[in-house]
Amino acid sequence: MTPLDRLTLTHCVQTAALAPSLHNSQPWRFRIVDGAVEVYADRRRQLDVLDPAGRELLISVGAAVFTLRLAIGVRGRDPEVSVLPDPEHPDLVARIRADQVTTPPEEVGVLAAAIPARHTNRRPFTDAVVPADIMEQLIGAAAREGATLTVAGAVSRDAIIGLSQVAEARLGGRGGYRAELGRWTRPGPNRRDGIPPTAFGPWDALEHMPIRDFGLVHRQPFRPSERFEPHPAIVVLATGGDGPADWIRAGQALQRVLLTATHLHLATTPISQPLEVPAVRAMLTGAGDHRWPQMIIRLGYAAPAAATPRRPVGEVLE
Numbered sequence: 223m224t225p226l227d228r229l230t231l232t233h234c235v236q237t238a239a240l241a242p243s244l245h246n247s248q249p250w251r252f253r254i255v256d257g258a259v260e261v262y263a264d265r266r267r268q269l270d271v272l273d274p275a276g277r278e279l280l281i282s283v284g285a286a287v288f289t290l291r292l293a294i295g296v297r298g299r300d301p302e303v304s305v306l307p308d309p310e311h312p313d314l315v316a317r318i319r320a321d322q323v324t325t326p327p328e329e330v331g332v333l334a335a336a337i338p339a340r341h342t343n344r345r346p347f348t349d350a351v352v353p354a355d356i357m358e359q360l361i362g363a364a365a366r367e368g369a370t371l372t373v374a375g376a377v378s379r380d381a382i383i384g385l386s387q388v389a390e391a392r393l394g395g396r397g398g399y400r401a402e403l404g405r406w407t408r409p410g411p412n413r414r415d416g417i418p419p420t421a422f423g424p425w426d427a428l429e430h431m432p433i434r435d436f437g438l439v440h441r442q443p444f445r446p447s448e449r450f451e452p453h454p455a456i457v458v459l460a461t462g463g464d465g466p467a468d469w470i471r472a473g474q475a476l477q478r479v480l481l482t483a484t485h486l487h488l489a490t491t492p493i494s495q496p497l498e499v500p501a502v503r504a505m506l507t508g509a510g511d512h513r514w515p516q517m518i519i520r521l522g523y524a525a526p527a528a529a530t531p532r533r534p535v536g537e538v539l540e
């Protein structure tokens with residue numbers, strides 16, 4: 223039993239905060255208690271219009287939990303994770319102990335190295351096909367975290383693209399949607415959260431790609447229009463249940479898949495609009511198969527995207 227010191231755990235928290243989150247809302251808080259790190263959901267950062275149940279909030283926090291596991295693992299400790307350890311405090315998402323000295327498996331180093339290189343990429347990808355053995359590795363990554371990843375065939379892909387367009391239109395008409403989107407996309411030189419205009423990506427010249435229109439409220443005067451790949455590779459991440467523990471599991475699986483993809487030189491775009499409209503999500507949930515879709519991911523090859531800002535560790539660590 224050799225707990226990591228507070229400074230080292232602080233560095234681990236700083237790394238965890240590089241996780242992806244809905245609209246870069248970074249809805250997490252951390253505490254270091256007796257050599258363990260507690261990860262909390264920060265409900266003040268929930269997107270009430272888009273995510274009234276807090277499903278995507280917990281997916282985001284789950285992604286941070288997985289990133290924290292890697293940050294601890296790469297420092298030669300076996301992270302011991304308790305998810306939702308205290309029924310009295312449902313916002314305590316996980317408590318992670320870091321006492322057991324271990325030699326981490328090689329994949330921990332590989333995935334940890336991908337953490338700072340993973341960025342959501344909303345630019346056009348090349349037409350190159352993602353090879354089947356690479357898809358198999360991503361499917362394996364999701365399975366390691368208790369989730370399933372399904373590669374959409376041509377028919378499902380076109381259905382998902384169509385449903386995404388329906389969802390985007392429905393969301394645009396939802397009361398408060400524009401105000402909420404505007405809050406998380408308002409540019410500012412000192413802003414450490416939200417999506418900066420540099421990350422919006424260009425217009426799809428054919429209006430085919432289901433990338434969320436982050437420029438809807440704060441329009442950019444010179445947003446270029448470009449040709450996106452006509453047949454995007456789309457995968458669907460799903461879990462066997464649809465409650466808080468499943469959403470946290472989905473977040474951990476999402477980050478394992480995204481980091482594995484980054485390591486394999488793939489660009490990634492999480493796509494969630496179709497899952498934010500219950501009627502549309504129901505259409506993507508296979509009747510009787512008891513799998514709940516939690517995230518859609520576009521994969522492909524592209525020049526790397528830039529990093530988005532993060533709040534300083536002093537703001538997220540109590």
Ligand SMILES: Cc1cc2nc3c(=O)[nH]c(=O)nc-3n(C[C@H](O)[C@H](O)[C@H](O)COP(=O)(O)O)c2cc1C
Binds near residue numbers: 240241243244341494
């Ligand atoms: C739960 C969740 C939902 C997301 N939904 C979308 C989406 O619909 N469209 C999109 O372009 N990015 C989406 N993202 C990606 C975030 O916008 C992105 O992680 C965040 O802006 C931080 O940027 P980064 O991933 O480059 O670090 C989502 C991420 C998460 C975790």
